[in-house]
Amino acid sequence: MDDKNNLFKEFQSVLKNPIMIEGIEQYLSDWRGVFEGKVKFVVFPSTTEEVSKILKLANKNNIPIVPQGGNTGLCGGATPDNSGNSILINFTKLNNIRNIDLLGNTVTVEAGCILENVLNIVQEKDRIFPINLAAKGSCTIGGNLATNAGGINVLKYGSTRDLVLGIEAVLPNGEVINNLNSLHKDNTGYALHKLLVGSEGTLAIITAATIRIFKKPKASISCFIKVKDIDKSIETLHMLQSLVGNNIEAFEIMSKPILEIVHKQFPKISKPFAAIPELSLLVEFTTTSELDLNIDDTGETIFQNKIINVMSHLIENNLIDDAVISQSEHQNKELWEIRENANIAQMQEGFQLKLDLSIPIENMSKFWKETSEELKKKHTEVKICSFGHLGDGNLHYNLMDEDKSKGYVYKNQSALKELVYKKIKKFNGSFSAEHGIGQLKIKELKKYKDQNLLNLMRTIKNSVDPKNILNPGKLFT
Template identity: 40%
Template sequence: MNDFLSDCRSAIGEHYVVTDHTDMAGYLTDWRRRFTGKALAILKPGSTEEVALLVKLCNQYRVPLVPQGGNTGLVLGSVPDDSGNAVVLSLTRLNHIRATDIINNTITVEAGCILQTIQNAATDVDRLFPLSLAAEGSCTIGGNLATNAGGTAVLRYGNMRELCLGLEVVTAQGEIWSGLRGLRKDNTGFDLRDLYIGAEGTLGIITAAVLKLFPQPKARLTALAAMHTPNAALKLLSLAQSHCGATLTGFELMSDFCLQLVVKHYPQMRLPFPQSSPQYVLLEISDNESAEHAEATLERLVTDALEQEVIHDAVVASSMAQSKGLWNLREHIPLAQADEGKNIKHDVSVPISLIGEFITRTDALLAAQFPGCRLVTFGHLGDGNLHYNVSPPEGEAGDALIASQSDINRVVHDSVDHFGGSISAEHGLGAMKRDEIRRYKSDVEMRLMERIKTALDPLNLMNPGKVV
């Protein structure tokens, strides 16, 4: 492989071909630090043209490549396997905002742009880019597109497929497809954009995108409501949609155990209620009319929910600081669970109307088969996406739980399938769920996916071992 690496150095510069083991380490370990792969090198191109040159070299020398952005994924989609045959193609140097069009409400960005940078760039021109994730300070837009990321505002704005109008892609053969069209209507054949979004780098490498922008809302209001059951949360969702319509931006379900973990590990945070409740909903409305209109809307919703006994308490943030405090409770759940110890994560979706039944049934199945396990259940109730995570019994280190991971996954995933859901709502399949998905997709569907992969990447060099 010396000739290959030498040609890579000639293509992008010696400094951007990293082979030192210490310097490579951060690119080879997944975000949860559960797996470390091996690679020939880390390649760091600085332009779409350099990406294309490197892909052509990988074709010439038959070297597999793993595209990588911020490496914040949770399903081993952005790290290489342990064979040491692949290279990691880091896109972090492709980090320019190419254009902003406030009349067309679009922003054109390169794949290595940090999500928070794009949010800030939109704010600078009095616009909103609504994708919001816990990892927004480190994840890249290329990774968001590759996994069709969702986040907390899907209910109003949709996931990345809805937020993207056009792409620039380097194909598996090293060709550059420039589809950076800021069009909302373009019915001229197969939608290649949607094919590459969510493909996790297995069909080609996204190098840039045209994204939708939205007007900045005049007001944002946040409330935390307490209730007894997930079904009560579903009733609140129906009320909120009736009262708030399109202004309802976020609707997050959190169990009491989730928030008790947060206040345990982050004692500076406090629940704003005198007594705990089995379930909570964090909801947000974004109003384009006025703060007064938003306040009146939210007041009517809360009053109606209390009168109908859908909820038994609620607090409405009266300042941006209070709003951020409420959101911090939600955003610290994954961190608190990690602080608590080893755990098993599930990113699932089921039809919204069945979420209460899913939680009740699956909680009971796990309690019967794995006594004492603790369930950290939270997520985007408004779009049916739950993070249904399992922690070991109180006081246990978690080794026994991890040893039973396959059995626990089977219980959860079979239950998801029973309710007509998906075992991956927004994290993707990566290597972790690549084999598992075959249990739940039909043979026809898997063959269609395999044919697309073979047609676009016949040498199987693009992120091999992931998705299909």
């Protein structure tokens, strides 16, 4: 007890905010309730200097550190193990926006900023922050960076890694690396800021980052589209890219089973079509041009008519069956509510085998058909609830029970995973497109990652963190 007390005092002496020992349950399990752990205590640094001091103490005392932002990660990356030996650093108090550069179009934010707050603040400056995901109300910039979060805007702006220009981080020995530059060109050696993005808290603690922002669109129109099959969906993507490529902000797909679950769990969300289509696309178009807002002789804006014409063209060319086009910001929001509630609805519905995969677009149709045919043949009890960011090749390919009472998916998870992962490999895809590895997919990483690459990852980890104090048990065993 004395040792624990001394440790507590030592850490508290370098921190402004009180350390928590009790009432910390919310920090000890993951968003899905799959992983649970224990810690000595939870600390809430509010400056980079404090983070540095914490790591110096942890390094000196050989204490593992578990970094945590909003705790919305889906792979157990922010959940401690059961030993109770580690200290959890929660970053939500390290939350300043340090700078918004409206000429260079960058924002410098601290790791604990809640994504939604950054989205709103940047929006007030007539810009948009291009990282956007359904967990925006709770997830933090540090978590977005550490997991290289994707989301709905990757098709247009790229993933978090593509958007980061500079990073400030603290190494396991407490040294601060300041690489907070906003340069688009800087070939002075390794792009270490890119390496830290997606490193899941295993190489360094990210304390701040400089990220690109973009001119805020003047108008946004969303279309909920009924489409026959995956081939037509991909043809629609290509056609839209050639007709209005610069206007496509997001391109999402949703299968019938996932829509049924969303409308069952959230009956107040209105259905775009009376009968739920087999396959739907949700596409958002935006424009940054004032000229597009001019009203033409039909009484609509030029932009509205452009999208109406594009949808008509898709119907005439037999690519899509029907489309609901939003007429107002409110309708836009309503359509997106369907997509944004997909994860939560599924969690409320019951057990799901969550698979977060990406497939090259050229192989997507073959993957989609072959995998569903084989699943249906070998596992008749399984329902494929697929949805996600088709525009960038990322599907949330979640498997659920046709009949919940049988618990078939839970009992057969290994076989189901194996079947899908083999197909992913066959079609040159990735078994973790945007959620990372955490503790959930360590075995898969070992099995499916190129062995030389994996060895190089281990070598980097061992040289940066020789005592393995940063987020042990994540990425590697």
